[in-house]
Amino acid sequence: DTAVSQTPKYLVTQMGNDKSIKCEQNLGHDTMYWYKQDSKKFLKIMFSYNNKELIINETVPNRFSPKSPDKAHLNLHINSLELGDSAVYFCASSLRTGDNSPLHFGNGTRLTVT
Amino acid sequence: SQKIEQNSEALNIQEGKTATLTCNYTNYSPAYLQWYRQDPGRGPVFLLLIRENEKEKRKERLKVTFDTTLKQSLFHITASQPADSATYLCALLTYNTDKLIFGTGTRLQVFP
Numbered sequence: 001d002t003a004v005s006q007t008p009k010y011l012v013t014q015m016g017n018d019k020s021i022k023c024e025q026n027l028g029h030d031t032m033y034w035y036k037q038d039s040k041k042f043l044k045i046m047f048s049y050n051n052k053e054l055i056i057n058e059t060v061p062n063r064f065s066p067k068s069p070d071k072a073h074l075n076l077h078i079n080s081l082e083l084g085d086s087a088v089y090f091c092a093s094s095l096r097t098g099d100n101s102p103l104h105f106g107n108g109t110r111l112t113v114t
Numbered sequence: 115s116q117k118i119e120q121n122s123e124a125l126n127i128q129e130g131k132t133a134t135l136t137c138n139y140t141n142y143s144p145a146y147l148q149w150y151r152q153d154p155g156r157g158p159v160f161l162l163l164i165r166e167n168e169k170e171k172r173k174e175r176l177k178v179t180f181d182t183t184l185k186q187s188l189f190h191i192t193a194s195q196p197a198d199s200a201t202y203l204c205a206l207l208t209y210n211t212d213k214l215i216f217g218t219g220t221r222l223q224v225f226p
Contacts, residue, residue, distance in 0.1 A: 004157070035216075041201065043158070043216040056213055090157050097212050100146045100165070105157025 003027050006091045006106035013081055014114055021076045021109045023091030029104070031055070031097040032074040034066060035090040037108070043090070049074055050097045081113045116141040118217040120204060126223045133194045135220045137187040137204030142215075144206035147180055147187050152201045152219065161202075162189075194224045 006023040013019055025032060033056075034046040048056040049068040063079040074091060088108040094101040118139045127133050137147070146165055150158035164171045164180045164187065171178045177190040191198050204217040 041219050043203065043219075045213050045215070048212065058213075092157070100148075100163055100207065102148060102160035102163060103150075103158070103214060105159070107155070107157050 004091055004093055004104050004106040006089075006109055008109060009107065010110050010112075012112045012114065015081055015083060017081050018077070018079045019081060019111070020078070021089055021091075021111075023074045023076070023106060025072055025091075025093040025104070027093055027095075027104060029093040029095050029101075030071060031094045031101075032068065032071070033092040033094075033103065034074065034076050035092060035105075037088045037090060039087070047074075047076075048097065055097055078111075081111075083113050086111055086113045116215075118142070118204065118206060118215060120202075120217040121220040122218060124221040124223055126225065127194060129195060129224055129226050131194055133191040133198065133222055133224065135189040135202050135222065137189070137217050139185050139206060139217075142185075142206060143208055144182075145209045146207045147178075148205045148207075148214070149176075149178055149187075149189050150203040150205060150216075152203060158203055191222075194222075196224050196226055198222060199224050 004025045031050045033048045037043045047066045052068045065077045068074045090108045091106040092103040148163045149161045152158040162178045164178045175192045179188045201219045201221045203219045205214045
């Protein structure tokens, strides 16, 4: 019954590894997002997809690659993990893009790179 | 440079009082401003939205104001309760982007 669900909730890994975070929404929304929340709780957009099409691609290292197999799913793959990638990553969805549709967030994936 | 600023210090108030949180922005022309609540270990949850041509919006004990001259939004919780303790985030959407940009958040602590 969870509207936006992301897995895993916790991810601990070593530098240099590759990892993926998965996200699914069952709200029928067209737009999905990845946000990064750093240790100071600042929430910054990384990517957004509208109906599987990339709309927003912020200044994010190429090591981060989002993939949207369908409009209900948006996964985030991270290559060659670095210490600075440690953060909480939130997936979100909204009805449409570029209007006042509120965002529905998942509960986050806490990534710790050691 | 563009900034969205909220009180970085935690706001501590007594139960029953009105909590007022501020959101100031510079070098943005927001079309909409939204407020979210975030509890520890959870994602933000949408509370209220206000458009640039609206002065005030209410929902139960919550009230949001939007002053485009002062470039400021105020978020009020009346008759606050300990259950209102959380971090509150403002976010704005401008006309020329599709991005919802978040402020730094203010932690509210309501004590009995």
